Amino acid sequence: MYSLPVYKRSPVWLQNMMLSARGYGRRTLREGSAFRRELEEVERTQWLGRVAMQRLQLERLQKVVRHAALHVPYYRESFAAAGFSPDQLVALEDVQRIPVLTKRNAFDAGERMLAENALGPRFSNSTSGTTGMSMKVQRDLQSINRENAFVWRQCIWAGGRPGDRRVWIRGDKIVPADVKAPPFWRYSKADNMLMMSSYHLSEQSAEHYIRAIEAFDPVFGMVYPSAVLLLARYMVNAGRTYRGKSLRGFMTSSETVTDEHRRLVQEAFGCRIFDWYGSAERVTAIGNCEHGNYHVISDYGFTELAPKEDGTCEVIGTSFDNFLMPWIRYRLGDSIMPVDPGYTCPCGRAFPVVKQIVGRVEDYVLTPDGRHVFMMSNALDHIPNLLEGQVRQDSVDEVQILIVPAPGTQIDKAAAVAAAKAQLGEGLLISVREVAEIPRTSNGKLRVVVRTI
Ligand SMILES: [Zn+2]
Numbered sequence: 001m002y003s004l005p006v007y008k009r010s011p012v013w014l015q016n017m018m019l020s021a022r023g024y025g026r027r028t029l030r031e032g033s034a035f036r037r038e039l040e041e042v043e044r045t046q047w048l049g050r051v052a053m054q055r056l057q058l059e060r061l062q063k064v065v066r067h068a069a070l071h072v073p074y075y076r077e078s079f080a081a082a083g084f085s086p087d088q089l090v091a092l093e094d095v096q097r098i099p100v101l102t103k104r105n106a107f108d109a110g111e112r113m114l115a116e117n118a119l120g121p122r123f124s125n126s127t128s129g130t131t132g133m134s135m136k137v138q139r140d141l142q143s144i145n146r147e148n149a150f151v152w153r154q155c156i157w158a159g160g161r162p163g164d165r166r167v168w169i170r171g172d173k174i175v176p177a178d179v180k181a182p183p184f185w186r187y188s189k190a191d192n193m194l195m196m197s198s199y200h201l202s203e204q205s206a207e208h209y210i211r212a213i214e215a216f217d218p219v220f221g222m223v224y225p226s227a228v229l230l231l232a233r234y235m236v237n238a239g240r241t242y243r244g245k246s247l248r249g250f251m252t253s254s255e256t257v258t259d260e261h262r263r264l265v266q267e268a269f270g271c272r273i274f275d276w277y278g279s280a281e282r283v284t285a286i287g288n289c290e291h292g293n294y295h296v297i298s299d300y301g302f303t304e305l306a307p308k309e310d311g312t313c314e315v316i317g318t319s320f321d322n323f324l325m326p327w328i329r330y331r332l333g334d335s336i337m338p339v340d341p342g343y344t345c346p347c348g349r350a351f352p353v354v355k356q357i358v359g360r361v362e363d364y365v366l367t368p369d370g371r372h373v374f375m376m377s378n379a380l381d382h383i384p385n386l387l388e389g390q391v392r393q394d395s396v397d398e399v400q401i402l403i404v405p406a407p408g409t410q411i412d413k414a415a416a417v418a419a420a421k422a423q424l425g426e427g428l429l430i431s432v433r434e435v436a437e438i439p440r441t442s443n444g445k446l447r448v449v450v451r452t453i
Contacts, residue, residue, distance in 0.1 A: 002173040023190025038149035045299040050350045060320040068326045074109040101330045118324045127280040143322035158274040159248025160220030167218040169196040169227040171444030182208040198444040206234040214244045221250040226446035232268035237406035242269045260381035281327045283317030295351035382419035385409035393451040398429040
C-alpha cells in the first residue's frame with residue numbers, strides 16, 4: 001500500500017486513516033477468533049513439562065511428515081529416494097532418518113514444495129536473496145495465525161498485550177522517501193500503534209523520534225535492533241534518558257543483538273530487549289524470556305542443533321505449521337552456541353536454552369586463511385563514540401569499517417582499527433571511512449557485514 005501513488009500523495013491525516021483501514025482489514029483476517037484460540041493454546045503449552053512437550057512435538061512432527069509424504073511432490077520423491085516412510089517416525093530420534101533439506105533443494109524444487117490438496121488463502125513472502133537463491137515462501141492462514149500467536153506470546157513476556165499502545169520501527173515505508181521534515185511516523189488507530197520509519201532515522205532526526213515516542217508513551221515496542229540502538233546511543237551520548245512512563249520492553253528481531261546493545265537500551269530507555277530469532281520459512285524460533293535467556297521455542301517447531309567443529313551448532317528446523325508449503329529438516333545455515341543441557345531457566349519453561357545466536361549465515365568476514373569470523377557487532381561495540389557502523393568486505397585481504405560518529409563527537413580511527421583487529425586477527429588490511437549514514441537493505445535492515453566476495 002505504501003508504494004501506491006495515492007498513499008504517497010495523501011496528507012498525513014489521510015495516510016493515518018489509510019493505515020488504520022489496512023490495520024482493521026489485517027486484524028479481521030489475521031487476528032480474529034482463530035488467532036485468539038491459537039494464542040490461548042500457546043499461552044498454555046509454554047508451561048508443558050519436558051515429557052509432555054516431547055509428546056506434543058512428536059505428534060506435530062508425525063502429522064506434518066505424513067501430510068508431506070502424501071501431498072507434497074518434493075517430499076514424496078525425496079522420502080522414497082531415501083527409503084523413508086512416515087511409519088518409521090515413532091520417536092523424536094527417528095527424525096534423523098528423514099533427508100535434510102538444503103536451500104538449494106528447496107530452490108530447485110520450486111512449486112513441487114507446495115501441497116497438491118491445499119485450499120484457502122495464500123500469503124507469500126520472500127527469503128533473503130543474499131545467497132542468490134531468494135525464493136517465495138507461501139503460507140496458509142493457519143501458519144499466519146500461529147506465527148502471530150507466538151509473536152504475541154513473546155510480546156506478553158516483554159510486558160505488552162494485544163491492544164496496548166505500541167511503537168513500531170521496522171522496514172515499512174510508511175513515510176515517503178522525499179519527506180524531509182517530521183513527522184517521520186504515522187498512527188494506526190486499528191492497532192493502537194505509532195509506526196515510525198526506519199529509513200528517516202538518523203542523528204539529525206533522532207531527537208524528534210524520541211520526543212514523539214515520549215508523547216505517545218507506548219507500553220512496548222516492536223523494532224529493529226539497529227533502530228532502537230541508534231536512539232539509545234544518541235540519548236546516552238546526549239546525557240539524556242527517556243521520559244515516557246509506560247514503556248516495559250522492546251521486542252526486536254531480524255538483526256544481531258549483543259550484550260552491549262542490551263546495556264545501552266537499558267541505560268537509555270530503562271527497559272530490556274526481548275530478542276526474537278526466526279526465519280522467512282518459519283521453521284525455528286528462538287526468543288528471550290523474562291529472565292533474559294534465549295529459548296528454543298519447542299512448541300513452535302522441531303529444532304535440531306547439529307554440532308560443528310568450532311563448538312557451535314548448526315540449526316536445522318522443521319515447521320509444525322504451514323501445510324501449504326511444509327519445511328522439513330531444513331538446514332538454515334545459521335549457528336548458535338548451546339548451553340549445558342542440564343541447565344534450566346528460572347522462568348520455569350522446559351524450552352532448551354541457547355547461550356548465543358552466533359551469526360546469521362551471511363554475516364561473517366572471510367579471512368585470507370579461509371576462516372569465517374562472525375559477531376562483528378562485538379567489534380563495533382568497542383569503538384568509542386560510534387552511532388552506527390558496518391563492515392564491508394570487497395576483497396579477500398581487505399575490509400573497510402564504515403562509521404557514523406555520535407553527534408558532536410569524533411571517532412579515533414586507530415581505535416576502530418584496533419577493535420576490528422581484536423576480532424579478526426592479523427592478515428587483513430583494515431581501513432576506516434567516516435560516512436553520513438549507513439545504507440539500509442530494501443527491508444530497512446542494517447546489515448553488520450556486507451561482503452561482496
Ligand atoms: Zn526462561
